[in-house]
Amino acid sequence: MDKVQKISSENGVVIFSKTSCCLSYAVHILFQDLGVLPHVHEIDRDPEGKEIEKALSRMGFNGPVPAVFIAGTLVGSTNEVMSLHLSGSLIPLLQPYRTSN
Secondary structure: HHHHHHHHHOOOOEEEEEEOOHHHHHHHHHHHHHEOOEEEEEEHHOHHHHHHHHHHHHHOOOOOOOOEEOOOOEEOOOOHHHHHHHHHOOOHHHHEEOOOO
């Protein structure tokens, strides 16, 4: 859990992903389109990947990747990110991390 907290607190927007996950890619592209360059951490390329998945589960993340953190807080997976975006709540959360307007 320490590694997850460290990565998510040191980077404004973090996507815990797997290299083969198309939903992770879609969230990544959404963030890029909104002017944010997220830190993408590929769990399946990390030797501690299983521990990271367990830590995410202990933090309340029960879905498949992506696990998205904004400002060190677990937002959720694709459904939660898209719900925030459709409601107009995502851009204000991302505003401090946008590289373009």
